[in-house]
Amino acid sequence: MATIRQRGAKWQVQVRRSGAPPLSKSFLKRKDAEAWARDMEVRADRSDLPADTSILKTLRLSDLIDRYCKEVTPQKRGARVEDAVLARILLDPFAEFHSHSWDHPTLPATAIVDWSASRPPPLNDN
Structure with a gap:
């Protein structure tokens, strides 16, 4: 599940899934933030998220x-x-x-x- 919150004039999205690095991005419109969050969640379900670079x-x-x-x-x-x-x-x-x-x-x-x-x-x- 993605978390969407307002920070000043922008909307920040955070997507966290186990086994994948946390992703976050800021948008000017809430609608754009929701669309990006849905896309990242679909990619997470397909195991298509970017690899964890901490290694x-x-x-x-x-x-x-x-x-x-x-x-x-x-x-x-x-x-x-x-x-x-x-x-x-x-x-x-x-x-x-x-x-x-x-x-x-x-x-x-x-x-x-x-x-x-x-x-x-x-x-x-x-």
Whole structure:
């Protein structure tokens, strides 16, 4: 069941279902709010609601690379080379950062500088 309430000059709708993230949206007209609420409830009944994104906060770069190696890389022509490159990236301590910290102020800027400084120098084609 959706909850519709007036907040100032707008109408706010909240739709909560177990197993799905809570959804909310504001509208200028109550009629629009009711229509959106009905649509979201129908989608919830069909299990067609957006996925819960809170799981993304627990992922590390290494988790994403592992999944990419299992699902995407095998379908490529250069899979062996790409596997080797990604395996090397997984050895780097930077791969253990959680994805939510990439744009978070708690990630020290020096960590990125230290990481880039620890990279081997590029090969010269002289």
